[in-house]
Amino acid sequence: MRQNNSITQEHTRRSKAKADGENAFKVRLSIRTALGDNAYAWDTNEEYLFKAMVAFSMRKVPNRETTEISHVLVCNVTQRVSFWFVVTDPLKNHTLPAVEVQTAIRMNRNRINGAFFLNDQTLEFLKIPSTLAPPTDPSVPIWIIIFGVIFCIVIVAVMLLILSGIRQRRRMSKGPTEMDDSEDKCENMITIENGIPCDPLDTKGGHINDAFMTEDERLTPL
């Protein structure tokens, strides 16, 4: 009698784990894509681990702390690897509502992913959208900082150039009057080196420089 009962129970449970049941979820794993050569094979032990992770997630939900691994049913495992699972409540003999399972899985998604070395894209729960990580937004956008730096450098350079231009122009407007005086002084100045006046232009008359004697004068004329 008891055997019959357990067989009927098993049968009822299996029929609840029908694919397309409204509280069933399809799971899809892409182990080879994620791990390449380090991929592990999907066997019944991995299935057991999966059931354990689902049960663990359900236990975190208030009122469901008594969920056991045997309450999680897995069926239709394909080569892909993909399968359907459903969580049952044997006391009330029905499957847990999809919303509860969904919330539980969403909250523990990282733990489940970690147990299998996968991520949100390679371990997919088909009706459970994953919460995407928000992009890190620094308080001051980086581009404004760099903009500020370049802006300040350019402004300083412009100021420097304008100021030096103004100074140059002021010097030039004083310059021509000074230059006229110094030109007159030059003509009257005689360069004096070591106290001896130098005469750059010898205007006193011809001195013959013996070093530059012409060729025929060296030879005795005939």
Next chain:
Amino acid sequence: MEKARPLWANPLQFVFACISYAVGLGNVWRFPYLCQMYGGGSFLVPYIIMLVVEGMPLLYLELAVGQRMRQGSIGAWRTISPYLGGVGLASVVASFFLSMYYNIINAWAFWYLLHSFQDPLPWSVCPLNSNRTGYDEECEKASSTQYFWYRKTLNISPSIQDSGGVQWEQALCLLLAWLVVYLCILRGTESTGKVVYFTALLPYCVLIIYLVRGLTLHGATNGLAYMFTPKLEQLANPKAWINAATQIFFSLGLGFGSLIAFASYNQPSTNCQKHAIIVSLINSSTSIFASVVTFSIYGFKATFNYESCLNKVILLLTNSFDLEDGFLTASNLEQVKGYLASAFPGKYSEVLPQIRNCSLESELATAVQGTGLSFIVYTEAIKNMAASQLWSVLYFFMLLMLGIGSMLGNTAAILTPLTDSKVISSHLPKEAVSGLVCLVNCVIGLVFTMEAGNYWFDIFNDYAATLPLLLIVLVEIVAVCYVFGLRRFESDLKAMTGRTLNWYWKAMWAGVSPLLIISLFVFYLSDYILTGTLQYQAWDASQGQLVTKDYPLYALAIIGLLVASSTMCIPLVALGTFIVRCLKRGDTPPVA
């Protein structure tokens, strides 16, 4: 004693200034597009022919005029004939329009450069939607790089009528761009001469680095093979020849007065013939060099997209038929598809509409030009490279150098006539004149930072400096050859440089080049008239793609005004001078 005209410190500065001005963004983002559209390797044939027949003679003419007259464009043309001062004025007006809208590109380059210092690059990922379960809708429909360009950078409105407000981030970048330009032109040739060493040489450094990186990327050879395979039948297409002529013409920046301005600061004995040949050759080789780099990047991007597309199909089939993960690869895809079609026909026909036909050809055939190439296609390729921040910084820094180099020429074209005129230079120092020009341009340029700013940018880009320039250069050639007299000009050049003018230049100036320009002009005019209403591409946020719309009436009026304001200067000033002369002759009684 008259103040001496400032000169370039050495001829190398002049050559670099011309190269810096001529080698601009058009070499990087227009030439590769034309090459792709008009037959790849065979486009080089019309390009080189046009370079020799049209580019070199016109460039030599402008440099010679500037060097001989030793004044900016207005003074130079007024010296040639008092009735032709309008040509110079038209050049200045065209340059003014150009500098108004050109600097916004530098602002965008700054924006992207400043955003390149983040990890991950902001255009590589889509932002999340409000409840964080997926990505932003507009970003999903388009791509992350398109979203960053249209939404984050431009914040574009759906049509030109919705102007929206000024985007403060873009306005700040525009301000910075104008400050940098002001810094470079502040002291005239003194400062410009030193800056052009950087703006001329640095882009080549970056291009070489990119060439090495580009050629080593996976899939680069696909792009290069696609580009350089000549499609000889395109040689018979007149559009290929017309586009080659147009590209040479606009790439050298003729008719704006910048070349005249640069040459006016030369020593009179400079050999401008040699310089003209060098500058035009370098300009064209840079175009070809840049397109090699662009096509290796295209090849990489196309291969990457093709492989992603294949991976998506593989994933779709693996999931629908629960095949073993890793079983389907690119090599056995077709085979397995055939098997699945025969084994599970019902399910296969369900999945079939979602299977995209991935084709490397169609990825390579997406030809893009202009801002789309630089800010969407290149950024998409860069985000997939290793060390993408470095490549991004290098690329946008190069764009900045190219853009600022061209801006130096544009502003020189406006400032040289202003500083030449006694009225202005006696009242204001040249720093103040430059500052005023930059300020006015910056304030007007704020129009392009509004939400509809990109549409106005396209208007200016397409109409402000295209048709008027053809007319200006035509009048220039006719003026030099027939009004001033070719023989007189020849003897002036000989007296100035000491070299006789080659018969080739005389033949080109007197005959071939004017005919070419007239035919280009007629072609453009007939093209505009035949197309009827002018249309533009607007970004539709709900669909995530561009749609074509008609310009409203006031936009058409502004286009007409843009074209008319520069072209009308020529006849109006001629008429005005004629009237003033008649009045003067009427006032002074004839001497008995």
